[in-house]
Amino acid sequence: MRDFVASHIKTVPPSGIRRFFDIAATMDDIISLGIGEPDFPTPPEIIRAGVASLNAGETHYTSNSGILELRQALAEHLERLYGVRYDPETELLITVGVSEALHVALAATLEPGDEVIVPEPCFVSSNPEVVFAGGVPVNVPTSVENDFQLLASQVEELVTARTKTLLLGYPNNPTGAVMSRERLLDIARLAEQRDLLVISDEIYDRLVYGVEHTCFAALPGMWQRTVLLGGFSKAYAMTGWRIGYAAAPAEILGAMRKVHQYTIMSAPTMAQFAALEALRSSEEAVQEMRGRYDRRRRLIVEGLNSIGLACFEPRGAFYAFPSIAVTGMDDDEFSERLLMEEKVACVPGSAFGSCGAGHVRCSYATAYDQIEEALERMARFAQRHG
Ligand SMILES: Cc1ncc(COP(=O)(O)O)c(C=O)c1O
Secondary structure: OOOOOOHHHHOOOOOOOHHHHHHHOOOOOOEEOOOOOOOOOOOHHHHHHHHHHHHOOOOOOOOOOOOHHHHHHHHHHHHHHHOOOOOOOOOEEEEOHHHHHHHHHHHHHOOOOOEEEEEEOOOOOHHHHHHHOOOEEEEEEOOHHHOOOOOHHHHHHHOOOOEEEEEEOOOOOOOOOOOOHHHHHHHHHHHHHOOOEEEEEOOOOOOEOOOOOOOHHHOOOOHHHEEEEEEOOOOOOOHHHOOEEEEOOHHHHHHHHHHHHHHOOOOOHHHHHHHHHHHHHOHHHHHHHHHHHHHHHHHHHHHHHHOOOOOOOOOEOOEEOOEOHHHOOOHHHHHHHHHHHHOEEOEEHHHHOHHHOOEEEEEOOOOHHHHHHHHHHHHHHHHHHO
C-alpha cells in the first residue's frame, strides 16, 4: 500500500507536552505545574449566559463571522483597551479559539514556501501551523539576557526575499516575557521597512503584572499590516468553550473568513453568547483572577530562585521559566526525574523550541498551597541533585 501521510505533516514532531501528562495521568498525588490553562472555573455569569442561550433555542449555526452583538462588543472592547478600531461587519471574525484564528490567518496569507519568522521559545502550535499552511518557519532564539524579548536586529538578520510574516506571541508562553513598547516600536519600523505582515497572538493580553500590554496593531502604521489574535480561554477561564477572535483589515479578514467558512462554518453558538456576557460583565472576575495569579507568580519566582533554580521574572501569562542548569541535567531528564522522584509535573523547555533547553515551564495556574507544596518537593530534589 502507498504511504498516505503527507510528507510535510511527517516533518512535524508530536507535541513534547503530552508525553509527561500521559505519565502523570497514571500516578497519584501528583502536583501539576504542567498545565497551560486556568485552574479557575468559568465565572458563573458567563456559564449562565451560555446555558440561557441554549434554553432560548440558540442551537443553530450563527453568521460565519460570529454573532454581530459579540463582534460589536469586541470592537468596543478593543477600542476601549487599546484605541484600535475594527469594523464589526468586515474586520472581526469569531473563531474556535486562538488556535483556529492562527490556523486561518496563516492559511489565508501564505503562499507555498513563504517564510515566517517565529521567535522561540513559543507556543507549541506556532511552528506546526506554519508548516500546515505550506510555509517555512524560520526560528529566532530569544534569551534570558534580553528578558526573553525579541530584538528587531535579530529579526532583520533573518529576513530574506521569501519572508512574508513575523509571528509574535507576547505575553509569551512559555517564558512569561512581555515586550516593552520601545522594542515593539523597533520591530514595527522593521516590519514597515521590509514590508512584513505581523500576526500577533495576544491571547494573554489581560494577564500582565506591573507592566502594560502594548497591542501591536495600535503602534503607528501597524494596523494595516497586523492580524491581531485574541481570545477568551485565558483571561476569562474559558478554555473549554473554544472561543477566540481575529481582527484585521477587511481584505485580509475576508480571506480568513473564507477559510473559516469552509472549514468551521461558525464558532460554537452557546459559547459565543457566553463570550458576549464575558465582555459585558466579567471585568471584575478577570481582575480578581489576575490578582490571584500575581500572588502565585511572586511565590513561585521567589521560591524557585531561593532553591537555586534561577528564574527570570515573568511579567505576563501564568508561567515561570527557571533555568535548571545547576542540576547538571537536561530539561527532559529533569522533568522526568522530578515527576518520578517527587511527583511534580512541569514541561521541558525544549518542547517550546531548542533555545528553551536547560529550562522548564512551571505553570502557576494552580492553587497557592499546591505551589507551596511543589516548591518544597522541588527544593528536596534540587538539594539532592545540586
Ligand atoms: C500563546 C497561545 N496562543 C494560543 C493558544 C490557544 O488558545 P485557545 O484556547 O484560544 O485556542 C494558547 C494556549 O495555550 C497559547 O498559549
